[in-house]
Amino acid sequence: MSKFGERRIIEDRLIEIVERAANRSGRKSRPLKLGIGDDAALFLPKPSHETILTCDWFLEGIHFLLDKHPADAIGWKCLARALSDVAAMGGQPACFLLSLALPKKLIDRWLKGFIGGLTRAARKFHCPLAGGDMTRRADTLINVTVVGEIAAGQAALRSGASPGDVIFVSGRLGLAELGLQLLRSQRTTKSGNSKDSWLQKHLYPEPRLHLGQSLTEKHLVTAMMDLSDGLSSDLTRLCSASRVGARIATEKLPTAQIAGLKALLPKFDQLDIALHGGDDYELLFTVPRNKSRKIPKSFQGVPLTEVGEITSQRKLLLVDSNGKERPLIAEGWDPFSHVRKRSTKK
Amino acid sequence: MSKFGERRIIEDRLIEIVERAANRSGRKSRPLKLGIGDDAALFLPKPSHETILTCDWFLEGIHFLLDKHPADAIGWKCLARALSDVAAMGGQPACFLLSLALPKKLIDRWLKGFIGGLTRAARKFHCPLAGGDMTRRADTLINVTVVGEIAAGQAALRSGASPGDVIFVSGRLGLAELGLQLLRSQRTTKSGNSKDSWLQKHLYPEPRLHLGQSLTEKHLVTAMMDLSDGLSSDLTRLCSASRVGARIATEKLPTAQIAGLKALLPKFDQLDIALHGGDDYELLFTVPRNKSRKIPKSFQGVPLTEVGEITSQRKLLLVDSNGKERPLIAEGWDPFSHVRKRSTKK
Numbered sequence: 249m250s251k252f253g254e255r256r257i258i259e260d261r262l263i264e265i266v267e268r269a270a271n272r273s274g275r276k277s278r279p280l281k282l283g284i285g286d287d288a289a290l291f292l293p294k295p296s297h298e299t300i301l302t303c304d305w306f307l308e309g310i311h312f313l314l315d316k317h318p319a320d321a322i323g324w325k326c327l328a329r330a331l332s333d334v335a336a337m338g339g340q341p342a343c344f345l346l347s348l349a350l351p352k353k354l355i356d357r358w359l360k361g362f363i364g365g366l367t368r369a370a371r372k373f374h375c376p377l378a379g380g381d382m383t384r385r386a387d388t389l390i391n392v393t394v395v396g397e398i399a400a401g402q403a404a405l406r407s408g409a410s411p412g413d414v415i416f417v418s419g420r421l422g423l424a425e426l427g428l429q430l431l432r433s434q435r436t437t438k439s440g441n442s443k444d445s446w447l448q449k450h451l452y453p454e455p456r457l458h459l460g461q462s463l464t465e466k467h468l469v470t471a472m473m474d475l476s477d478g479l480s481s482d483l484t485r486l487c488s489a490s491r492v493g494a495r496i497a498t499e500k501l502p503t504a505q506i507a508g509l510k511a512l513l514p515k516f517d518q519l520d521i522a523l524h525g526g527d528d529y530e531l532l533f534t535v536p537r538n539k540s541r542k543i544p545k546s547f548q549g550v551p552l553t554e555v556g557e558i559t560s561q562r563k564l565l566l567v568d569s570n571g572k573e574r575p576l577i578a579e580g581w582d583p584f585s586h587v588r589k590r591s592t593k594k
Numbered sequence: 595m596s597k598f599g600e601r602r603i604i605e606d607r608l609i610e611i612v613e614r615a616a617n618r619s620g621r622k623s624r625p626l627k628l629g630i631g632d633d634a635a636l637f638l639p640k641p642s643h644e645t646i647l648t649c650d651w652f653l654e655g656i657h658f659l660l661d662k663h664p665a666d667a668i669g670w671k672c673l674a675r676a677l678s679d680v681a682a683m684g685g686q687p688a689c690f691l692l693s694l695a696l697p698k699k700l701i702d703r704w705l706k707g708f709i710g711g712l713t714r715a716a717r718k719f720h721c722p723l724a725g726g727d728m729t730r731r732a733d734t735l736i737n738v739t740v741v742g743e744i745a746a747g748q749a750a751l752r753s754g755a756s757p758g759d760v761i762f763v764s765g766r767l768g769l770a771e772l773g774l775q776l777l778r779s780q781r782t783t784k785s786g787n788s789k790d791s792w793l794q795k796h797l798y799p800e801p802r803l804h805l806g807q808s809l810t811e812k813h814l815v816t817a818m819m820d821l822s823d824g825l826s827s828d829l830t831r832l833c834s835a836s837r838v839g840a841r842i843a844t845e846k847l848p849t850a851q852i853a854g855l856k857a858l859l860p861k862f863d864q865l866d867i868a869l870h871g872g873d874d875y876e877l878l879f880t881v882p883r884n885k886s887r888k889i890p891k892s893f894q895g896v897p898l899t900e901v902g903e904i905t906s907q908r909k910l911l912l913v914d915s916n917g918k919e920r921p922l923i924a925e926g927w928d929p930f931s932h933v934r935k936r937s938t939k940k
Contacts, residue, residue, distance in 0.1 A: 281644055281749075285752075285835065286683075286751055286752050286753070286819075286835070287648065287679040287682040287683055287752070287819050287820060288646045288647055288648035288679045288680065288682070288683050288685075288740075288742070289646070289647040289648070290644045290645070290646060290647075290683070290744075290749055291644065291645045291646075291647055292644050292645075292746065293639040293643075293644075293645050295641065297639075298636045298637065298638050298639075299636070299637045299638075299639050299645060299741075300634045300635070300636060300637075301634055301635040301636075301637055301689075301691055301724060301725060301739070301741065302633065302634035302635070302691075302725065303649075303691045303693050303725070303726060303727050303737070303739055304693075304727050305693055305695060305727050305729050305735075305737075307695065307729065307731065307735075310729060310731065333633040333634045334634065336633040336634070337632075337633055337634050337636070339634075343647070345647055345648075345649045345739060347649050347650075347651055347737050349651060349653065378647060379647060379648065379649070380649060381649050381650050381651050381737075383651050383653065383656060385653065385656065389651075389653075389735060391649070391651075391693050391727075391737040393647070393649055393691060393739040395645075395647065396634070398636075400638065403636055405632055406631070406632050406633070407632070473632075473633050474633060489631065489632070
């Protein structure tokens with residue numbers, strides 16, 4: 249009886265924490281007819297809108313390290329990165345489902361931190377927790393399904409780029425990778441309070457939802473996706489879906505400008521990290537040449553940079569300031585190796 | 595380069611297999627605007643319908659055993675059990691997302707078997723694969739999100755039961771648990787070809803979608819849920835959501851009638867298994883007394899059995915044929931222990 253009683257207490261505690269989180273995540277502000285506590289959640293879709301569906305693994309040892317990443321950041325990031333897929337379609341978040349498996353020892357303090365970060369992200373991005381599935385396991389496993397909405401026919405796809413289109417990226421590329429390397433090098437603590445922009449970018453990425461919505465509403469983009477695995481890998485996917493190639497001007501790339509970087513991480517190269525670093529959750533998009541001047545230099549403080557153009561020749565090329573070309577090879581995050589392959593240097 | 599090349603081949607192979615599966619799962623027959631291959635899937639909801647959202651873990655070592663369960667059955671069951679939640683609301687399936695993490699050694703033969711079972715279930719229940727997330731990991735992890743639809747306001751909830759309502763269950767209770775015990779006792783092989791009804795029920799459960807739809811369309815039920823963790827646990831949840839109690843007549847319970855059961859599994863008790871066995875994926879529903887005669891004895895070959903009544907006193911009681919009462923304690927599947935607690939015998 250005592251073992252059984254203990255189990256019930258653990259389960260009740262978890263459900264209580266998650267239900268409270270659901271309420272704190274702004275559930276009542278959205279068209280959720282039913283949240284946690286029944287067989288399924290019920291959601292009232294907007295008329296004349298399509299539903300956007302995306303799910304993302306966030307697994308201990310692959311996507312985060314329990315001894316390096318603050319619980320609060322794990323909670324924030326597991327939702328933020330799934331929301332980045334909604335941003336990439338130009339959509340608005342509607343709600344999300346959380347599947348969580350975790351060891352008993354994490355159910356108290358760690359879970360509070362996790363739920364704290366998760367609910368902050370849910371409120372900030374207007375995406376309430378609608379339901380989920382919980383179980384206990386030796387390692388910590390997270391899966392997030394995000395539901396979004398977009399006016400029918402307006403979603404930005406990967407497949408719409410045409411030769412001559414101008415390629416843009418938002419933000420500065422490689423900051424999140426630098427943050428990861430800093431965490432790994434143990435020059436920083438697990439506190440999660442650092443104000444360093446690179447660490448913030450790695451721990452608390454901000455999905456570019458407003459930017460994605462603005463670009464699609466104004467019909468400015470022909471193709472769009474988010475940068476999750478590094479520009480070299482993600483541009484390869486966009487070009488493959490659109491059956492085109494691309495030329496990227498290396499000197500135009502918005503690399504991370506960090507004073508003292510060489511001293512901190514002597515082995516890292518800014519261009520290399522900008523091309524192949526993952527987890528930036530910025531947007532990569534293509535714009536017809538005759539509309540490209542309508543793209544502002546920045547949007548809500550985030551720089552928007554022209555980095556190259558789409559070509560009919562199905563190759564990805566890097567062009568340096570002297571006009572010298574070399575192939576751009578997809579060397580970003582690979583879900584089947586769990587490592588980032590270092591690029592071969594020039 | 596060779597290692598990188600190998601990784602690309604593995605990834606390409608997996609995506610190819612899953613994309614083919616998506617096409618074979620009946621994708622084109624449903625309002626899926628976009629499936630696998632973009633940042634997210636796009637789905638066109640039916641006007642005047644609510645969207646049903648549910649997600650389910652299906653994890654190696656907790657929900658299935660790689661050395662006991664055929665890959666085909668794992669593929670079938672991970673979708674069927676999530677669809678059971680849609681059945682429990684009275685809804686129709688629309689599409690699903692698959693998150694899969696698996697070791698490299700399973701990518702060939704095992705994955706083919708898994709995808710085979712998964713696509714058979716997807717076609718049978720008209721629920722095409724819309725997207726997902728894949729990664730490699732030492733152990734096999736599955737998470738399925740199912741999206742369903744139901745006419746606005748018609749969903750059957752757990753919370754609607756009132757004192758005096760008659761309690762029904764579909765099917766015979768405990769068959770799936772017997773199947774699991776048989777698999778565990780190693781009296782059967784991993785072939786998955788057995789025609790034993792208990793093994794079939796454990797390996798290839800059928801979500802009661804048509805029954806759920808019929809009951810809600812005819813406005814016959816006040817509350818409904820699926821039986822996934824055992825009657826004792828699930829009835830506790832229904833009563834808790836409805837703020838009521840229940841009396842169950844033991845002699846009315848549709849136990850598994852298996853000739854020679856005692857010889858095969860001498861330790862198991864039919865009543866015990868009917869009350870506490872999990873994985874049946876039958877429906878538990880309550881019907882106002884004045885409508886209970888409208889419930890047929892069976893529906894599409896599945897028996898529907900009156901097993902008790904809802905009470906205002908918030909207790910769960912078992913009543914034997916002599917009118918003797920004893921408490922019914924929730925002792926089914928507990929996600930925080932991963933075992934079924936044996937009930938204390940009478």
